[in-house]
Amino acid sequence: MGVFVFLPLVLPLTAWPIARLAEQHLHPRTAARMLTWVAVVMAVCSTVCLCLVMVVGTATLPGNPLPDGWSDPEVRAAVPYDEVVGKAAIPALCAVLLVCARTLWRHVRARRRAHRALAGLPDTEVAVLPDGTPYAYALPGGGASRDRVVVTTALLDRLDSGERRALFAHERAHLTARHHRYLLAVRLAAHANPFLRPLRTAVAYAAERWADEEAARTVGDRRTVATAIGKAALASRSGPPPPAFAASGAPFAAPGPVPRRVAALLGPAPATGPWPTVFTSVGLAAWGAAAGTAMSAMSSANAAVTLFWILRTATAL
Numbered sequence: 001m002g003v004f005v006f007l008p009l010v011l012p013l014t015a016w017p018i019a020r021l022a023e024q025h026l027h028p029r030t031a032a033r034m035l036t037w038v039a040v041v042m043a044v045c046s047t048v049c050l051c052l053v054m055v056v057g058t059a060t061l062p063g064n065p066l067p068d069g070w071s072d073p074e075v076r077a078a079v080p081y082d083e084v085v086g087k088a089a090i091p092a093l094c095a096v097l098l099v100c101a102r103t104l105w106r107h108v109r110a111r112r113r114a115h116r117a118l119a120g121l122p123d124t125e126v127a128v129l130p131d132g133t134p135y136a137y138a139l140p141g142g143g144a145s146r147d148r149v150v151v152t153t154a155l156l157d158r159l160d161s162g163e164r165r166a167l168f169a170h171e172r173a174h175l176t177a178r179h180h181r182y183l184l185a186v187r188l189a190a191h192a193n194p195f196l197r198p199l200r201t202a203v204a205y206a207a208e209r210w211a212d213e214e215a216a217r218t219v220g221d222r223r224t225v226a227t228a229i230g231k232a233a234l235a236s237r238s239g240p241p242p243p244a245f246a247a248s249g250a251p252f253a254a255p256g257p258v259p260r261r262v263a264a265l266l267g268p269a270p271a272t273g274p275w276p277t278v279f280t281s282v283g284l285a286a287w288g289a290a291a292g293t294a295m296s297a298m299s300s301a302n303a304a305v306t307l308f309w310i311l312r313t314a315t316a317l
Contacts, residue, residue: 005052005303006085007296008045012195014292015042017285019202025282027270028209029177034286035206036182038293039199043189045300050093052303055311057086099191107184115145126168128153134235136167138174147175158235163228166219170228173214179207205257212261213269226265233258 015038022031118127118139126149127139134155141147149171156164174180182203190200212229216222264270276283 004299005049007299008042008049009193010195011292011296011299012039012042012046012193012199015039015196015289016198018282018289019198021282021285023202023205023209025276025280026286027272028206028213030272032179032182032203032206032210034289035199035203036185038289039186039189039196039203041293042296043192043196045296046193047093047096048300049303050089050096052300052307053086054089054093055086055307057084057089096192100188103184103187103191111140111142114139114150115141118148118150125149126151128156134158134232136171136232138171138180140175140178140180149175155232155235158231159228162219162221162224163231166215166225166228167232169215169218170211170225173211173218174207177207177210177214179211182207205260208261209264212265216265216269222265222269226262229258229265230262 015035018038019035022035026034118129121127121129123146125146129150129152131152132154134152136149136151136155139148139150149168151167151171155167159167186196186200186203190197212225216225219225276286278284278287
């Protein structure tokens with residue numbers, strides 16, 4: 001195993017360059033999918049390595065239910081600094097599991113509360129709330145509940161007919177592409193490894209840009225979509241904050257780089273080209289992130305297999 005067991009904990013740093021360059025040079029759909037997969041794989045690998053270090057490092061603790069053979073000097077020598085790092089891995093792994101479980105619980109609870117809040121409205125694809133706070137978001141369904149677009153009368157009153165079409169197309173794009181799954185996956189990945197937080201921000205922006213481009217394609221006018229986003233952003237900032245359960249969906253004018261989204265819509269549509277070559281900045285960053293992800297997977301797999309055979313030799317499993 002050696003020091004290679006620790007590589008997946010720091011290899012997410014190799015994805016930082018592509019997290020920024022993907023927003024500028026890749027199609028939003030490609031950027032969202034690629035960055036999500038990179039974040040998930042790296043988060044799983046780093047968590048696996050935490051578990052491996054903890055197994056060897058905690059085998060000598062009093063009252064540990066692990067087999068006595070796992071605390072032999074030969075076994076503990078397989079992981080460097082097992083006495084310190086192994087014990088430190090216990091609270092680290094518990095914190096990862098606790099934060100991820102709390103995130104999942106809050107996500108499910110928020111969606112349930114949002115659906116209960118719409119119980120008195122007609123069961124249509126678009127739910128219009130008579131609320132003075134301007135906001136709109138996509139609410140994914142589940143079980144007996146259907147996917148719905150939630151919008152308030154305060155926001156609809158600020159948009160004309162074309163801009164309303166852009167709003168609905170944007171939110172439907174979130175639901176069709178299941179963007180909430182991408183956002184939840186990178187949120188959990190960032191909790192598992194804090195080095196993945198830049199990817200969480202990049203995926204959130206890419207998902208919004210992805211929905212913007214789908215709305216522009218549906219409406220047929222990029223400027224109309226840009227105007228709708230700008231109006232919605234100004235309205236949401238001038239009014240009171242939306243209810244807490246609105247965060248369970250994908251807000252139309254979520255806090256963030258709205259001027260960049262508007263500027264992108266006022267320009268030409270992004271091209272869906274092949275994988276960038278290594279001779280460009282974005283290509284170099286993308287291949288670097290891919291190499292870091294592959295190295296993380298191989299390091300964690302090698303460490304897991306090596307430790308398995310070492311423990312199997314030390315005691316019967």
